[in-house]
Amino acid sequence: MYIVIVNPFAGSGKAMKVFEQIRQSPAYKKVECRAFITQHEGHAEALAQQVTEIYKDRIICMVVIGGDGTVHEVLNGLKYYPSVPLAFIPGGSGNDFGKATLLKKGPIEIFEGIIGSEKNYLDYRVGTYRTDYRKAKNTRLFANSIGFGFDGEIVKAANHSILKKWLNHYHIGFLIYCLALIKTLGSFQPKAIELTVDGETRTLENVWMVTIGIHGYYGGGMRILPNARMQSNQLALLVLHNISKWKVLVMFVSVFWGGHVRFKEVEVLTGSNVSVKSEEILSYHVDGESGSCQACHIQKVNIPRYVFGGKK
Numbered sequence: 001m002y003i004v005i006v007n008p009f010a011g012s013g014k015a016m017k018v019f020e021q022i023r024q025s026p027a028y029k030k031v032e033c034r035a036f037i038t039q040h041e042g043h044a045e046a047l048a049q050q051v052t053e054i055y056k057d058r059i060i061c062m063v064v065i066g067g068d069g070t071v072h073e074v075l076n077g078l079k080y081y082p083s084v085p086l087a088f089i090p091g092g093s094g095n096d097f098g099k100a101t102l103l104k105k106g107p108i109e110i111f112e113g114i115i116g117s118e119k120n121y122l123d124y125r126v127g128t129y130r131t132d133y134r135k136a137k138n139t140r141l142f143a144n145s146i147g148f149g150f151d152g153e154i155v156k157a158a159n160h161s162i163l164k165k166w167l168n169h170y171h172i173g174f175l176i177y178c179l180a181l182i183k184t185l186g187s188f189q190p191k192a193i194e195l196t197v198d199g200e201t202r203t204l205e206n207v208w209m210v211t212i213g214i215h216g217y218y219g220g221g222m223r224i225l226p227n228a229r230m231q232s233n234q235l236a237l238l239v240l241h242n243i244s245k246w247k248v249l250v251m252f253v254s255v256f257w258g259g260h261v262r263f264k265e266v267e268v269l270t271g272s273n274v275s276v277k278s279e280e281i282l283s284y285h286v287d288g289e290s291g292s293c294q295a296c297h298i299q300k301v302n303i304p305r306y307v308f309g310g311k312k
């Protein structure tokens with residue numbers, strides 16, 4: 001049985017249209033599918049967990065139609081079920097998970113691939129994160145990236161902007177991040193951060209951001225972490241510090257051709273065990289959703305999950 005979880009809110013309604021298209025396709029009618037439409041924030045997570053508890057081994061694959069936030073929720077619903085294969089059909093505004101895993105195709109072709117006989121599953125190693133003093137049982141999973149500081153504030157500003165829905169409607173949703181970047185640039189104050197990577201601790205001043213990823217894509221397709229490998233047991237890190245405001249802007253523009261890694265203010269690292277601490281409150285984003293904390297422990301999970309996709 002295929003379980004389909006649709007977020008009707010993702011991409012300002014795009015995911016629902018994608019689902020309608022798939023539901024009317026011959027491929028959908030050929031196989032046993034149960035579809036669930038999310039009703040509120042956090043519902044995809046609860047659904048993924050409850051449906052897996054009910055159907056257990058009968059599930060062939062859990063198909064997410066939405067954006068990165070929906071993938072994040074479903075992944076966390078499957079936290080204790082790593083053997084349930086996961087597939088993604090882009091329906092959000094950014095869809096970084098799709099950019100990292102899928103070869104470019106339309107929704108019906110992707111669905112046909114998911115139910116097809118040739119199973120293209122990637123061994124995908126997700127990350128875990130635990131903020132502040134949460135107990136180990138409250139550790140959560142992430143599928144794309146987690147970032148602290150400047151980019152955390154950009155995502156917060158973008159998610160709270162009334163323009164997001166409007167820009168998504170005209171398929172120019174990425175512009176919200178450009179506008180949020182410019183707005184945040186004016187107000188952001190660099191932070192002092194204690195960064196520990198695989199047991200080695202450094203105290204860094206004037207930190208703009210620490211971004212940690214499973215794959216390279218970020219913010220709707222920017223390849224900010226070119227050294228990230230989803231099948232590796234290492235996380236990729238980017239640290240941006242001791243940089244002037246105008247140069248931050250240039251750095252973000254240069255991400256589009258990978259030029260950002262040549263800036264002396266950009267450090268690109270790898271590690272499997274990372275912690276970020278600060279005396280100040282840090283805004284963070286994880287898989288496109290925002291939050292705040294003073295400390296966070298991030299790890300790469302060793303056991304791979306099966307994620308449908310053509311990319312390696």
Ligand SMILES: Nc1ncnc2c1ncn2[C@@H]1O[C@H](COP(=O)(O)OP(=O)(O)OP(=O)(O)O)[C@@H](O)[C@H]1O
Pocket residue numbers: 007008009010011012038039040041042043044066067068069070071073091092093094095096287288289
């Ligand atoms: N029925 C619903 N009503 C309101 N919000 C919902 C509903 N279902 C899910 N959500 C919330 O919608 C948010 C956004 O979803 P998602 O990230 O998948 O889409 P997106 O923001 O358009 O895409 P992307 O993250 O790829 O840019 C998630 O935080 C999720 O909790």
